[in-house]
Amino acid sequence: MRGWDLEVTAANRPAPGYAEISCKAPQAVAALPGQFFMLRAGEHPDTYLPRAFSWYRQEAPDRLSFLFRVQGPGTRHLGGLRAGDHLYALGPLGHGFTLPERPVRAALLGGGVGVPPLWGLARNLLAGGSEVLALIGARSGAHLVGAEEIAALGAEVRLATDDGSAGRKGLLTDLLEGEQVDALYACGPEPMLRRVQEISLGAGLPAELALEAPMACGYGVCMGCVVERTRPQDELGDYGRYARVCREGPVFRAEEVRF
Amino acid sequence: MDLRVAFAGLTLKNPLLTASGTFGYGREAAEIYDLGILGGVMVKGVSREPWPGNPPARVARAPGGMLNAIGLQNPGLKHFVEVDLPFLRRYQTAVVVNVVGHDQQGFVDVVQGVTGQEGVAAIELNISCPNVADGLLFSQDPASARRLVQAARAATGLPLIVKISPNVTDPVALGQACKEAGADALSAINTLLGMAIDTARRRPVLGNRTGGLSGPAVKPIGLRIVYDLAAQVGLPVIGMGGIETGLDALEYIMAGARAVAVGTAVFRDPYAPPRIVRELGEELQSHGFENATQAWAAANPAAREAAS
Numbered sequence: 001m002r003g004w005d006l007e008v009t010a011a012n013r014p015a016p017g018y019a020e021i022s023c024k025a026p027q028a029v030a031a032l033p034g035q036f037f038m039l040r041a042g043e044h045p046d047t048y049l050p051r052a053f054s055w056y057r058q059e060a061p062d063r064l065s066f067l068f069r070v071q072g073p074g075t076r077h078l079g080g081l082r083a084g085d086h087l088y089a090l091g092p093l094g095h096g097f098t099l100p101e102r103p104v105r106a107a108l109l110g111g112g113v114g115v116p117p118l119w120g121l122a123r124n125l126l127a128g129g130s131e132v133l134a135l136i137g138a139r140s141g142a143h144l145v146g147a148e149e150i151a152a153l154g155a156e157v158r159l160a161t162d163d164g165s166a167g168r169k170g171l172l173t174d175l176l177e178g179e180q181v182d183a184l185y186a187c188g189p190e191p192m193l194r195r196v197q198e199i200s201l202g203a204g205l206p207a208e209l210a211l212e213a214p215m216a217c218g219y220g221v222c223m224g225c226v227v228e229r230t231r232p233q234d235e236l237g238d239y240g241r242y243a244r245v246c247r248e249g250p251v252f253r254a255e256e257v258r259f
Numbered sequence: 260m261d262l263r264v265a266f267a268g269l270t271l272k273n274p275l276l277t278a279s280g281t282f283g284y285g286r287e288a289a290e291i292y293d294l295g296i297l298g299g300v301m302v303k304g305v306s307r308e309p310w311p312g313n314p315p316a317r318v319a320r321a322p323g324g325m326l327n328a329i330g331l332q333n334p335g336l337k338h339f340v341e342v343d344l345p346f347l348r349r350y351q352t353a354v355v356v357n358v359v360g361h362d363q364q365g366f367v368d369v370v371q372g373v374t375g376q377e378g379v380a381a382i383e384l385n386i387s388c389p390n391v392a393d394g395l396l397f398s399q400d401p402a403s404a405r406r407l408v409q410a411a412r413a414a415t416g417l418p419l420i421v422k423i424s425p426n427v428t429d430p431v432a433l434g435q436a437c438k439e440a441g442a443d444a445l446s447a448i449n450t451l452l453g454m455a456i457d458t459a460r461r462r463p464v465l466g467n468r469t470g471g472l473s474g475p476a477v478k479p480i481g482l483r484i485v486y487d488l489a490a491q492v493g494l495p496v497i498g499m500g501g502i503e504t505g506l507d508a509l510e511y512i513m514a515g516a517r518a519v520a521v522g523t524a525v526f527r528d529p530y531a532p533p534r535i536v537r538e539l540g541e542e543l544q545s546h547g548f549e550n551a552t553q554a555w556a557a558a559n560p561a562a563r564e565a566a567s
């Protein structure tokens with residue numbers, strides 16, 4: 001973890017309500033897939049706290065981008081950045097995804113704004129000889145993000161949308177039916193993660209889930225970002241009931257957390 | 260610039276401490292700078308048994324700051340003494356143990372448990388946490404605060420600091436009761452009780468419904484309370500609430516704080532504490548002071564009188 005002053009090199013709108021900001025980033029920033037940064041820019045009374053974002057793409061060794069949906073004051077502010085602006089980034093933070101020891105066939109599930117951490121994961125899995133099936137979902141075809149970028153890495157991509165305007169109509173997890181995979185990796189809204197957890201536990205299929213939680217610090221000091229553990233850490237008694245998403249996560253094994 | 264200050268029988272290398280609950284037990288910040296830069300570390304509230312804390316969501320944004328309802332999640336006295344304190348002992352900084360309990364005995368057991376442990380410089384009784392059911396029990400009436408402080412006083416010879424709540428009508432009366440019961444110092448302020456509403460979900464944002472407001476938004480309230488405590492109670496005060504820069508720290512010192520603490524600002528900028536120490540030196544100099552002690556209560560003549 002370190003504080004970085006990043007210069008924005010490009011700002012795009014890949015879908016309605018989404019923004020991607022690309023930054024010039026020293027190679028030392030080196031983040032693992034699933035790790036995240038706390039970002040903030042300028043002064044704004046309602047964005048006193050930085051906001052958490054996974055890193056998305058690394059189009060060149062000295063570039064790093066973030067992809068997010070504009071939701072409130074923090075993302076509105078960051079979404080207004082233009083090339084030449086600067087932002088403050090703290091990171092890389094947290095524990096990222098675990099890569100398999102041997103090549104596998106992995107399914108990556110990204111729902112909505114859950115797609116960003118899957119780009120780096122797909123890249124690293126493919127580089128290690130694994131096959132990647134990327135299942136990407138959104139409300140509608142217009143809201144799909146990241147599918148082309150992940151396909152360009154060499155992953156097999158399938159789509160699902162709530163309204164059927166692109167790919168299959170229905171739940172992202174339905175796309176798993178009939179698929180033979182060795183591991184699941186997922187990031188997205190909580191109902192989707194719950195479903196992936198059920199599938200993982202039911203089929204004995206290893207799964208890792210990248211979680212979100214409201215955060216204040218992002219580096220473990222405020223205890224604000226917790227998730228309930230399935231198995232509290234015994235030696236710490238009650239204290240062990242909750243784990244910090246920013247420090248022990250944001251990536252957890254499916255069986256570790258209780259939604 | 261000589262930044263050393265005398266505080267309740269201690270000599271702090273500079274007036275800046277980190278506020279309880281915003282710094283864990285120092286481990287995370289120690290990854291990015293030497294904690295020996297700090298005047299002191301006020302650790303996250305320690306209870307007799309481990310406490311799980313409140314259900315999420317525990318933090319929310321607020322204009323100029325944030326709301327929190329952590330609920331004092333902490334690993335308990337045994338873990339603190341065996342694991343966290345030995346870690347903090349490695350650094351040349353004053354460790355202030357923030358103590359919490361559900362009842363008087365809970366407080367006293369932790370006070371006893373840390374007294375005599377090597378590396379504990381002082382104790383801060385947190386009778387002002389708005390985020391647990393009984394958190395403000397001892398602040399609501401000066402008589403029960405008095406009994407608690409008396410019991411803690413009997414249990415320790417360490418400097419005893421009582422943390423004052425801004426959520427009471429008369430913080431000065433509370434401070435006065437603590438003084439009479441044997442407190443050596445006061446700290447102020449803890450967070451202010453507040454709320455945020457999630458309009459999409461039609462319910463309060465925080466799992467605990469209410470939470471404590473902190474950050475720059477609360478600085479004027481912190482300054483007012485520190486000013487009054489320093490002038491009317493006459494005990495040394497650690498001032499906090501919205502400190503983000505060396506200039507903020509100087510405002511608190513001029514208002515009558517002997518030392519100051521930085522809290523929420525470390526969430527925005529983890530490097531804030533070493534920066535504020537540096538900036539405070541620069542501010543003292545540019546304001547014409549030769550050392551930190553000279554600036555104390557410069558804007559609060561009544562506090563100078565009360566102390567003399």
Ligand SMILES: Cc1cc2nc3c(=O)[nH]c(=O)nc-3n(C[C@H](O)[C@H](O)[C@H](O)COP(=O)(O)OP(=O)(O)OC[C@H]3O[C@@H](n4cnc5c(N)ncnc54)[C@H](O)[C@@H]3O)c2cc1C
Nearest residue numbers: 051052053054068069072073074075113116213319320455
């Ligand atoms: C590890 C991690 C990685 C993440 N990665 C990404 C990513 O890659 N892309 C992405 O798009 N997002 C990501 N997020 C989510 C992102 O952090 C949030 O979208 C962002 O913090 C929203 O901030 P905001 O100020 O725009 O919205 P806010 O308005 O602060 O929050 C969004 C919603 O929360 C509720 N809310 C929270 N606090 C309040 C309050 N005080 N008052 C009222 N309502 C409130 C409201 O429902 C609101 O619509 C990630 C989160 C985490 C923890």
Ligand SMILES: Cc1cc2nc3c(=O)[nH]c(=O)nc-3n(C[C@H](O)[C@H](O)[C@H](O)COP(=O)(O)O)c2cc1C
Nearest residue numbers: 278279280304327385448449473474500501522523
């Ligand atoms: C997330 C969070 C946790 C806190 N936990 C504690 C605590 O355990 N004990 C305590 O006495 N005060 C606690 N506080 C209060 C702070 O120590 C401080 O009094 C208050 O936040 C005002 O200072 P600030 O505006 O600089 O944050 C906490 C504050 C925050 C924001």
Ligand code: FES
Nearest residue numbers: 218220222223246
């Ligand atoms: S966000 Fe502060 S502990 Fe995780």
